[in-house]
Amino acid sequence: MSFFKKLKEKITKQTDSVSEKFKDGLSKTRNSFSEKVNDLVARYRKVDEDFFEELEEILIAADVGVSTVMELIDQLKTEVKRRNIQDTKDVQAVISEKLVDIYQCGSEQSSDLNIQSEGLTVILIVGVNGAGKTTTIGKLANRLKNEGKTVLLAAGDTFRAGAIDQLEVWGDRVGVDVIKQSEGSDPAAVMFDAVQAAKSRNVDVLLCDTAGRLQNKVNLMKELEKVKRVIERELPGAPHEVLLVLDATTGQNAMTQAKTFSEATNVSGIVLTKLDGTAKGGIVLAIRNELKIPVKFVGLGEKVDDLQQFDPEQYVYGLFSDLIEKEHESE
Known part of the structure; x- marks a missing residue:
């Protein structure tokens, strides 16, 4: 059974609305990335070094990150040789398979929140202004409330006008x-x-x-350290999660922000917003592979329920859904 078929069967068992959200939310990335891959496959009859060089450029353009791309290309070359793949069309399923592997490789970290x-x-919740931090808090509060949790918000951004x-x-x-x-x-x-109020x-x-x-x-580091100290003093073991909100449309700049905030505080997970607004959705893989921090949620639209828990298989389905559906229909 092909990887695409296995993925389709697994996705079908999950909620259709979630699959549609990933599919719709990743449409810009899919249209850009898949079109380029499809064009590459159509132009090459065999898998050779030139094919891999062009694929490398496509992946870098999708903001997968240079070091992650090099790792992925090496893995693809090994797998193509091992399976004796000659037809370039057969490489597409291997690409998607390796994208899932890269995200999951050696990871015991879950996209689940550490709820006591x-x-x-x-x-x-940390992140630069404009990344969608406040909107994320609102959507996360709504999500938790729908799960039956009682929620309270703390307006700790007292610096930016209008934040409260x-x-x-x-x-x-x-x-x-x-x-x-x-x-x-x-x-x-x-x-x-x-x-005190929450307790x-x-x-x-x-x-x-x-x-x-x-x-x-x-100043940022000192302020975050002070905030964390106060929280831990009043509730030992807290905070239980430090979620960094990053704007996917900023591409590699999001990586720089992630490194800065990781220095300031122990970031336990990433919320990647505005994924629906960029054609460079490969940043998900760069963050996970290079920073070793799990992406816990992704913003796939403006509606209150468009904040979705990240799932690498749903993500790959969103990237290759057209191809997966086409293969599924032909069987």
Whole structure:
């Protein structure tokens, strides 16, 4: 059974709406990436060095990341030789197979959130302004609420004008309270109040917003370290997750941000927003392979339910759905 057929069968067993969201959300990347791969396959009759060189360029253009691309190409060459693949059309399924392998290779990290079975779970949300941090918090609050969790928000971005109001709009929209202080207040003081409020109300999950300025990295690190210290002092073991929100449309710049925030705080997962707005969705693989941080959620649209838990097989299906459906229909 081909990899595409196995993938199709696995995806079919999952929720159709999730598959459609990945398919629709990755349409720009698929249209760009798949078209180029299909054109490459059509132009070459055999798998040779020139074929791999062009494939390398296509993958780099999709923001898969140079080191990840080199690793992928090496794996493809080995697999093509091992299976004695001559026809370029047969390489497409191997590419998709290796994309899944790269994401999953040696990883015991899950895309599941580290939600405590008992008591309060604190999730710290970090990222630069404009990445979609506040929107992510609102959508995540909605998702958790739909799962039966009680949720509270902490307006820890006291630096950016309008950040508190924006979070309150989301709080009203999804029916969740927001703990806040006045603009310019100490973020650590907000977190202290929020943890106390969450404990007294027996809340399941506290989502904490933070300032996203990168202009002064030293100040950012000091502020995040102080916020984390206060949270841990008030609730030992917290925060249970530090989620870094990255804008997929910024491409390799997102990698730089990820490295900076990883230095400032122990990032446990990535939320990749605006994946539907870019043709360079390969950044998912670059982040996972080069930074060894799991992508936990992806933003696949503007609707409140368009924040989806990341699944590498759904992701590959979204990239190759046209080809997979075509092969499925022909059988």
